[in-house]
Amino acid sequence: MSAGLQAEDFTCNGHVEFGIPAQADQYLCRDGYAVGYDYQTKNPAWVAYHITGDGVSIRNRRSNSFKPDKTIPSQYRANLSDYSKSGYDRGHMAPSATMDYTPKAGKESFLLTNMAPQLPGLNRNGWRFLEKEIREWAVDHSELYVVTGPIYYGGPSKYIGDGVAVPDAFFKVVFDPLAFNAIAFISPHQKISKADLTSFITTVDHVEQVTDMDFNQLLSKNYENTMESTQWSLSDW
DNA sequence: TTTGATGT
Numbered sequence: 001m002s003a004g005l006q007a008e009d010f011t012c013n014g015h016v017e018f019g020i021p022a023q024a025d026q027y028l029c030r031d032g033y034a035v036g037y038d039y040q041t042k043n044p045a046w047v048a049y050h051i052t053g054d055g056v057s058i059r060n061r062r063s064n065s066f067k068p069d070k071t072i073p074s075q076y077r078a079n080l081s082d083y084s085k086s087g088y089d090r091g092h093m094a095p096s097a098t099m100d101y102t103p104k105a106g107k108e109s110f111l112l113t114n115m116a117p118q119l120p121g122l123n124r125n126g127w128r129f130l131e132k133e134i135r136e137w138a139v140d141h142s143e144l145y146v147v148t149g150p151i152y153y154g155g156p157s158k159y160i161g162d163g164v165a166v167p168d169a170f171f172k173v174v175f176d177p178l179a180f181n182a183i184a185f186i187s188p189h190q191k192i193s194k195a196d197l198t199s200f201i202t203t204v205d206h207v208e209q210v211t212d213m214d215f216n217q218l219l220s221k222n223y224e225n226t227m228e229s230t231q232w233s234l235s236d237w
Numbered sequence: 238t239t240t241g242a243t244g245t
Contacts, residue, residue, distance in 0.1 A: 064242080089242055097240060124241055132240075 010034070014050050018175070021046045021147050021213040028071060028113055032105035033094035035113050039076035041156050041165035043116040046149040046213065047093035053139035058101040066090055069113035078112045082161025091118025093148045095131040116150045117166045121191025127170070129194040130185065134174060137237070145175040151186065151210055171207045173215050175227075183232045186210065197234070204228035 010027050011017055012034035020027075024036030024045050033049035068079045083090050093114050100106035108114075118127070138144050150167030158166040169189055175182040184207045187200045204215055205228045216224055 059239085062240080066242095083243095085244085092241080095241085120242070128240060 012048075015145075016048045017050065018145060018177075019214070019217040021048065021149075021215055022211070025076070026072065028069070030105070030108040030111070030114075031102065032099035032108060033114065035093075037072060037076075037113055039073075041150070041152070042076060042078040042082070042163055043150055043165055043167070044093055044113055046147055047114060048145065048147045049094045049098070050143065050145050051098060051135075051138045052143045053141070055101040056098055056135040056138045059097075060100045060103045060106050062096050062100065063103075063107045063110055065107060066110045066112065066115070069111040072113060078115070078164045079161070080112070082164040083115075083117065084161075086117065086160040087119075088117035088160055088166065089120050089123045090115040091123045091127070094146075098131060098135055116170075117160050117164060118170070119189060119191065122170075122187065122189060126192035126194055126197050127187060130172065130187075130197055133197075133234075134172075137174065141176045142178060143176075145177060145216075146172065147175075147213075147215055148172045149211070171211060173204055173207055175204075175216055180227055181230070181232075181237070182216070182227045183237045201232060201234065203231050 012029035015034040025039040026037045028035040033047050035047050036045045038045040068077055094109055096109045099109040151169040153168045156165035167189055170187050172185045182204045184202050184204045185200050186202050
């Protein structure tokens with residue numbers, strides 16, 4: 001993306017059609033997702049992606065080719081060595097299995113600007129289940145907008161490698177633009193199971209309070225206020 | 238594991 005593009009003009013293939021969640025140091029646009037990147041943490045502040053039921057049903061082979069993102073200035077860029085032997089996974093924000101409707105989109109999901117340090121006990125357990133659930137919801141709901149990212153309570157305090165911040169928690173906001181419903185999650189950064197997930201459902205309002213972001217800000221405020229204060233259960237959504 | 242990663 002050109003350096004001169006203003007945030008308000010950044011819609012990125014429709015991934016942030018309803019407005020960027022927060023200003024960022026650098027905006028990145030890929031086929032499958034949009035990123036607001038944070039220089040201080042060397043992580044994405046948010047990753048937004050629009051998915052359809054048709055798209056998530058198309059699968060291509062997982063690339064597993066993790067790569068540093070050379071569009072980020074080197075002093076702010078995460079590298080493979082930062083994660084190596086850290087004990088943390090390179091945790092996808094926009095999941096590979098959700099992005100793999102084309103080989104190119106799938107490969108792009110392996111850029112480190114789509115990653116944050118994530119404990120295997122989260123990434124490979126409860127979080128993975130949530131990602132799978134969202135793919136199934138995309139089929140049921142026809143299309144969804146998802147925003148996900150890290151949370152640092154009181155600011156970043158723990159790092160791996162050369163200054164890649166370890167999040168305290170992760171959020172997900174899932175918005176159905178046809179039904180005008182939204183469900184949200186905040187998961188602590190710890191081992192969680194599929195069964196634990198239901199206890200981490202919250203409202204979009206709460207995620208906005210914790211992250212200081214604004215989701216779906218371009219929607220009618222009437223819709224937004226109702227939608228963002230609704231607490232869902234997994235079975236009703 | 239048809240997912241999501243690590244280490245050799």
